[in-house]
Amino acid sequence: MDIQTPAPPPEGCISCEVVDTHILLIGINRPAKRNGWTPRMFRELAEAYTRLDDEPELRVGVLHAFGDHFTAGLDLPQVVEHLRRGEKLAPMGLVEPHDFGLPGYRRRTKPMVAAVKGICYTVGIELMLGADITVAGDDCRFSQMEVQRCILPTGGATLRMPERAGVGNAMLHLLTADEFDAAEAYRCNFVQKVVPAAEVLDAAVGIARRIAAQAPQAVVATRLNVLKAIELGQAAAVADFGPVQQRLQTTEDAAEGVRAFVERRPARFTGR
Known part of the structure; x- marks a missing residue:
């Protein structure tokens, strides 16, 4: 699928596009910074997830990224003060994209397919685990590296990695902050399909179309x-x-x- 990259502001943004009437493409848009996450991006992501649930014509979301990489993770200089104060980066009352039932946030009801490629670190892994189905490019490089920065993973990795892969495999990747590839992510059930990197978005949209055709x-x-x-x-x-x-x-x-x-x-x- 060929989609144009809208020019983002320096702090990045989330760019949305409706495809086939029923599918909402939700694009992480800060490619110049490897899609490093800023407070604005978290707010707009929650708004996009809320739009998916609230618009009756929309049936499925596809979370993807512009550029060569899904995300290098948090832009720490921009979010560190929020972490120190324990502040949430998404406004309360919206759908929380990690989808584990935080008080004050809505749970997503409609399906989400994630399309990941290139570097997919920290919050990227947690967002794909919070989706329902993930398609990964064969060029993916994953790392849950919070322990390298004295940070607790609070986006769901400690919940969903052991659920998908067992405690031992989860501890291996959570506690070592190692980098692993798409084959290992598939072995651990973190992703459901691995395809050539150039085909990731097409494959994810293909799954979304199949879902959108159902009741x-x-x-x-x-x-x-x-x-x-x-x-x-x-x-x-x-x-x-x-x-x-x-x-x-x-x-x-x-x-x-x-x-x-x-x-x-x-x-x-x-x-x-």
């Missing part, structure tokens, strides 16, 4: 049920089976799904 309410319900099982346990997720299924079966899309099955054609879902 939107069922996609959201399925995603939330998976997260409930992970976070609250099997019994909590099973308890939702009956009431959620009943609610879905009263929708126009459920009727369309039956019609499409009988008529042997692709369903045309509206989200209603």
